[in-house]
Structures are given as C-alpha cells and as structure tokens.
Amino acid sequence: MRIAVLDRGKCKFGTCGYACIKVCPGVKMREETIVRGADGYPVISEELCSGCGLCAKKCPFGAIKIVNLPGESGKPFFQYGPNTFRLYGCLLPKEKSVVGVVGVNAIGKTTALEILRGALRPNFGGYAEKPSWDEIRNEVRGQEIVNYLRALEEKKFRVAHKMQYVEELARSRKKLGEALEECDERGAAGKIAEELELTNSLSRKLPELSGGELQRAAIACTMLRDADAYFFDEPSSYLDVRQRLLVAKRIRALAEEKSVVVVEHDLAVLDYMSDYVQVLYGVRGVYGKISALKGTRVGINEFLDGYLRDENVRFRDYAIKFDVKGAAASAGRTGAVALSYNDLR
Ligand code: SF4
Ligand code: SF4
Incomplete structure (x- = not known):
C-alpha cells in the first residue's frame, strides 16, 4: 500500500519534459503507471506504482511525494481527489466532555474538524462522486461515529465552529x-x-x-x-499564557453541558482542558491517521513518546523531551563564568 501525492503548486509540466513519466519503470514496461491528465498534470496510479520513488527523485521541482505505508491501511475516511492528501479514521466527540486533538501541522486536523461540522462528507476514498448517506452509514456500521453522523444527516444536531x-x-x-x-x-x-x-x-x-x-x-x-457541539481550531494562537488559561476555563465550563472538540498545540493547555485526547500522525501533506480516544495523560505522553501503545505504532523515531531549567537544575553547574553582576539594589 502506498500513497502518491502531486503538489500542483510546484509541478511545472510545461518545462520539464515530463521527467517523472520518462523515468518510471512501470511506464517503460508500457503500463499506465503515470499518465498525462486531461489538464496536463501527471496522474499516478497508486495501484500500478511499485513505490520505487524514482519519479520523486527525478522531478526538478520536488512536486511528487511517494510514501510506502506500513502494512494495509484500508480505505481512507476522506480523500480530496486523485493524488491528494487523505485522512484515515475520524474524531469522536463525547457528550459533556472535551476531546483534545494533537498532532503536527498539515496532518489532517482541520480536515477532521470540517468533517465533524458537516462541511466535508466522508467519502472513503471515492472522491469522484459525493457518497449518499446510505452509503456512508453502510461504511461506518458498527463504529462509534455512526450515531454522530446520523444526527448530522438528520439535522438534529447543531454545531458551532471556531475557525483556525x-x-x-x-x-x-x-x-x-x-x-x-x-x-x-x-x-x-x-x-x-x-x-x-x-x-x-x-x-x-x-x-x-x-x-x-x-x-x-x-x-x-x-x-x-x-449548538450541541462546539469545535475550536487552535484557540491559543496569539494569546498570552494568562489569556490561554482564561479561554481554557471557559471551554471546560462549556463542556459541562455540551460536546467540545479542541485542536490545540499547547500541550499544557490541552492537558488542562481535555477529558480525552486523540493523536494525529502520518506524513505531512500526504496522509494522516487518527488514533483511538485515549485518556488525556496517556494520549499526551504517547504523542511525546512517538509511540501509540494500543495501536502498536511508532510514528516518530525519537521522543520529545523537555529540559527543566531553574535553580535546582543549575545547581552544581561548572565552567567559566561569562558575566557576573555586583549586588543588585
Ligand atoms: S511532477 Fe515534476 S517531473 Fe512530473 S511533470 Fe510535474 S514538474 Fe515535471
Ligand atoms: S514511484 Fe516508481 S513506479 Fe511509482 S510512479 Fe514513481 S517512478 Fe513510477
């Protein structure tokens, strides 16, 4: 299983002589692994592609990304179009709770919120035609998200969304x-x-x-x-520490009666306001996967470790660690003194 993504902003097919198509071993064997699309952009068949990566290396503009996925990933929950970003799994709002969402940029957090608020409809990779609600219900039968999507479909559920x-x-x-x-x-x-x-x-x-x-x-x-559910996309941006706390308290108060989902980069704020956490991981701009719901501490610690225990997935080969600086940490420090002050008055 692999994903091929073409960055149309970078591709200059009129200037490169289609280097990607010329170098592709599949094309050399007369397969339609990469073809010119009707609009001139190359279209890569993920079914025929062997994942060798030669096209990505040869493209003078770095317009292609080929990513081999570890194992079978199944259908995406949402995909924008051919050779575009796709998202696996979905966010799970909980009644009277805050679900915190953590992950790096360009990994699908905003796309996941757009699905929750009904602006995007899950298409399970079938981007050519908008799926009917019957098809969607079939795809998610037995999953936790089914009741939420039904309420959204029947317009029994109102959502409010704070844009990024x-x-x-x-x-x-x-x-x-x-x-x-x-x-x-x-x-x-x-x-x-x-x-x-x-x-x-x-x-x-x-x-x-x-x-x-x-x-x-x-x-x-x-x-x-x-509304019945409130979604906040990065509510801490531009705010100082005190204002972040003010907002976090208000969001917590809102969750006493409503469902709340918050995408947040500030882990201290996320820790303070969340009842549950979902971690997003994958390859930026290529694909994102959404973890199961986890307890807040467990979710944040697993995000920092780069390893999801229940899923048995290592998504980063190093752990993020914070150094504690302060009087205790600096006690016993040795080395030359670069600058010293007289007694301060
Ligand atoms: S992806 Fe790169 S090599 Fe292929 S047509 Fe576009 S610019 Fe040329
Ligand atoms: S990764 Fe290799 S096989 Fe796949 S499209 Fe690129 S050149 Fe062809």
Missing part, C-alpha cells in the same frame, strides 16, 4: 460589539465578553483589533451560538 485563521474576521468593518450581538443566540454576549476580557474593545472595529483580541472575539462568537 481568525484574521478573516478582520475583513468585516463591524464593531466588535455588533459582531457579538449578531452571533448571540444564547443571550450571553455581555457575560462572555466580560469573561474573555473583551468589554473594553466592544466599540472598536474588527480590523482595529490585535491578533489576541480577534482570537478571543472568534472564540466568543462560537460560544454564543446555541
């Missing part, structure tokens, strides 16, 4: 107070503005707000929706 790129909010000329009023389906605009320390900014226009204010504005707008 909060800068988009600044395109509006509205004042912050007006924007919050517009989102407010719970009659809580004043309370949430106060809790997120936005009260003094209510009369300012959105483009005048700092990154941290825009982030808290986007979080407030999401919390003001009357």
Whole structure:
C-alpha cells in the first residue's frame, strides 16, 4: 500500500519534459503507471506504482511525494481527489466532555474538524462522486461515529465552529460589539465578553483589533451560538499564557453541558482542558491517521513518546523531551563564568 501525492503548486509540466513519466519503470514496461491528465498534470496510479520513488527523485521541482505505508491501511475516511492528501479514521466527540486533538501541522486536523461540522462528507476514498448517506452509514456500521453522523444527516444536531485563521474576521468593518450581538443566540454576549476580557474593545472595529483580541472575539462568537457541539481550531494562537488559561476555563465550563472538540498545540493547555485526547500522525501533506480516544495523560505522553501503545505504532523515531531549567537544575553547574553582576539594589 502506498500513497502518491502531486503538489500542483510546484509541478511545472510545461518545462520539464515530463521527467517523472520518462523515468518510471512501470511506464517503460508500457503500463499506465503515470499518465498525462486531461489538464496536463501527471496522474499516478497508486495501484500500478511499485513505490520505487524514482519519479520523486527525478522531478526538478520536488512536486511528487511517494510514501510506502506500513502494512494495509484500508480505505481512507476522506480523500480530496486523485493524488491528494487523505485522512484515515475520524474524531469522536463525547457528550459533556472535551476531546483534545494533537498532532503536527498539515496532518489532517482541520480536515477532521470540517468533517465533524458537516462541511466535508466522508467519502472513503471515492472522491469522484459525493457518497449518499446510505452509503456512508453502510461504511461506518458498527463504529462509534455512526450515531454522530446520523444526527448530522438528520439535522438534529447543531454545531458551532471556531475557525483556525481568525484574521478573516478582520475583513468585516463591524464593531466588535455588533459582531457579538449578531452571533448571540444564547443571550450571553455581555457575560462572555466580560469573561474573555473583551468589554473594553466592544466599540472598536474588527480590523482595529490585535491578533489576541480577534482570537478571543472568534472564540466568543462560537460560544454564543446555541449548538450541541462546539469545535475550536487552535484557540491559543496569539494569546498570552494568562489569556490561554482564561479561554481554557471557559471551554471546560462549556463542556459541562455540551460536546467540545479542541485542536490545540499547547500541550499544557490541552492537558488542562481535555477529558480525552486523540493523536494525529502520518506524513505531512500526504496522509494522516487518527488514533483511538485515549485518556488525556496517556494520549499526551504517547504523542511525546512517538509511540501509540494500543495501536502498536511508532510514528516518530525519537521522543520529545523537555529540559527543566531553574535553580535546582543549575545547581552544581561548572565552567567559566561569562558575566557576573555586583549586588543588585
Ligand atoms: S511532477 Fe515534476 S517531473 Fe512530473 S511533470 Fe510535474 S514538474 Fe515535471
Ligand atoms: S514511484 Fe516508481 S513506479 Fe511509482 S510512479 Fe514513481 S517512478 Fe513510477
């Protein structure tokens, strides 16, 4: 099993004489391993490809990635199109709980959230045609996600989503107070503005707000929706440590009644607010896999170790370790003193 991904932004097929096609051993044996697509871009058949990697090496623009997967991976949960990124597995929202999601960038976290909020429909690799809900139900029969997808299909379930790129909010000329009023389906605009320390900014226009204010504005707008599930994509970006804690407390409070899923890079914040963790791993921009639900500590520790115990998968060949610096750690330090001060007064 292998994945071939073509980066169309890098491929300049008009200038290279299709070096990838010329070098492919499959093509030399008259197989259609790589062909010119109708729009000129090469199309790689993952079924015929042997995974030798020669095309990726020969491409002068580094436009091809060939990744051999360890063992059979089954159908992806979602794939955008031919020779594109694909995602295996899905996120699992839990009632009255926060599910934290951790993984490196470009590994499918935002795609997984888009599926949860119904903006993308699971297609199990069949990207050519949008699958019907009957087909989707068949594919996920017996899996934990089936009830969630059914509720989404029957529109019995409302979701609110905090986008990743909060800068988009600044395109509006509205004042912050007006924007919050517009989102407010719970009659809580004043309370949430106060809790997120936005009260003094209510009369300012959105483009005048700092990154941290825009982030808290986007979080407030999401919390003001009357939904069954709330999704937050990187709520800590632009925030200082104190503001991160403020937001984490609000998210925890929300989960007393609702389902919450949070994609977060700050592991301390993730640890504080999550009841469960799902780890995403794979190859950036090529494929992502979503782990089973894990207890928070277990999930974070396995992410740091690069090894998922239940899945028996090592996804990184080194562990991430943090050095503790401080008085205790520096006790007994030896070596030349580079600079010293007189007594401070
Ligand atoms: S992938 Fe590389 S070698 Fe193949 S057509 Fe595009 S630019 Fe040329
Ligand atoms: S990896 Fe090898 S077999 Fe597969 S498309 Fe590239 S050159 Fe052909």
